[in-house]
Amino acid sequence: MKKKSILTGIIAVIVAAGLLLSGCAGSKDAAQTSTGKEPYKIGAVIDISGPSSSLGVPEKNTLQMLADKVNAAGGINGHPLQLTILDNKSDETEAVLAVKKLIDQEKVLAVLGCSSSGPSMSMIDTVQKEKVPMISLAASSQIVEPVQQRQWVFKTAQSDIVTIKKLMSYLKEKGLTNVAFLYMNNAYGDGGRIAFTTAAQSNGVKIVAEEKFEATDKDMTPQLTKVKTSGAQAVVVWAIPPSASIITKNFKDLNMGIPLLHSHGVGNQNFIDLAQGAADGVILPIGKLIVADQIPDSDPQKKVLNTYIEEYSKKYNSQPNSFGGYAWDGFYLLVDAIEKAGADRAAIRDALEKTQGFSGVSGVFNLSAGDHNGLNEDSMVMVQVENGKWKLLK
Numbered sequence: 001m002k003k004k005s006i007l008t009g010i011i012a013v014i015v016a017a018g019l020l021l022s023g024c025a026g027s028k029d030a031a032q033t034s035t036g037k038e039p040y041k042i043g044a045v046i047d048i049s050g051p052s053s054s055l056g057v058p059e060k061n062t063l064q065m066l067a068d069k070v071n072a073a074g075g076i077n078g079h080p081l082q083l084t085i086l087d088n089k090s091d092e093t094e095a096v097l098a099v100k101k102l103i104d105q106e107k108v109l110a111v112l113g114c115s116s117s118g119p120s121m122s123m124i125d126t127v128q129k130e131k132v133p134m135i136s137l138a139a140s141s142q143i144v145e146p147v148q149q150r151q152w153v154f155k156t157a158q159s160d161i162v163t164i165k166k167l168m169s170y171l172k173e174k175g176l177t178n179v180a181f182l183y184m185n186n187a188y189g190d191g192g193r194i195a196f197t198t199a200a201q202s203n204g205v206k207i208v209a210e211e212k213f214e215a216t217d218k219d220m221t222p223q224l225t226k227v228k229t230s231g232a233q234a235v236v237v238w239a240i241p242p243s244a245s246i247i248t249k250n251f252k253d254l255n256m257g258i259p260l261l262h263s264h265g266v267g268n269q270n271f272i273d274l275a276q277g278a279a280d281g282v283i284l285p286i287g288k289l290i291v292a293d294q295i296p297d298s299d300p301q302k303k304v305l306n307t308y309i310e311e312y313s314k315k316y317n318s319q320p321n322s323f324g325g326y327a328w329d330g331f332y333l334l335v336d337a338i339e340k341a342g343a344d345r346a347a348i349r350d351a352l353e354k355t356q357g358f359s360g361v362s363g364v365f366n367l368s369a370g371d372h373n374g375l376n377e378d379s380m381v382m383v384q385v386e387n388g389k390w391k392l393l394k
Contacts, residue, residue, distance in 0.1 A: 039082040043102030047115035050090025051215050054241050054270040055115040058324035065315050066331045076338050088119050095119035103130050112330045118187040127152050133349045137326040140191035144372035154372045156329035160195045163264050166285035166380045168203045180209035180232035184239040192238035208232050220247040224254050234258050240265040245274030252278035267322035285380040287362045289325045294392040300359050325361030
């Protein structure tokens, strides 16, 4: 981005700070910079409260931090960035209302969010109809597939099929062919179930038990008791905290005696903390952020990861996690597209679709007309929880 004068940067920071006091990193009446250029408006619909808040809060923090950073540097091509963040309360109806407000009232150029799959999918019809680019921060492959029906929708979290391919490689390497699959009864869980079932059939893995649970359940002992007599050699769970932590604790209490594998939906410290010591031994595929200090310096993501960790930790006095990383990727993919396309929704969509070799927190993105996620298995590593910490498995 072009460097602006110190005065321009100071003005942008003052504007952003004042706007944040009103509850968002933007305002309906955004001031112009000294260049006189109108602001570029973007919006975000995030799961800041409700069951998925452990995903949404680090995303909100990341987006606010990055918006401040962009404005302090002079905006996008001299235009101040106006970011409005709305809370969907982890609810699909609230997500639809929020995205309609951003489009109809705020007149945003594009939308970021949601944090979880259900609310993200609930917004698809609206953005498709209104022809507004949307970058989801959630995992379900169905958010961007089939692409012919999702032309205006992109996503930054690794799709569940990418995660499952990584899991399948691990299961086959360890000779674990009889597996139990447990999942949340929602869009994220069901998407994982469908993808895992398909992959199991083609990889010689037999699902000997399949059980579901609600996101609000407080005890999954009955499901795990059935698994215990199923002959399963490993258990795969597709969920996010807090239910992912509860089932992990139940698993330990029952002394299951077999490996427990999770999806990348548990890629934050909150999962470990809520499991109250039961998470040790859990294995999962995840982006490289949580083990950034353990990957080689030659990795193309290393610099991006270290910069994000340093900036987030300094501002919020805590470590960022993979979900904040999804927001980092979505934000800068969008900024890059706006830099190229200007204030034109269709041109922004086209620029996103042509993104190649973009080194982000979640991986190196190579988007195309046939792939609106752009990440492959190389974007993930296998990790294990050890003494309450994430450890890279070699």
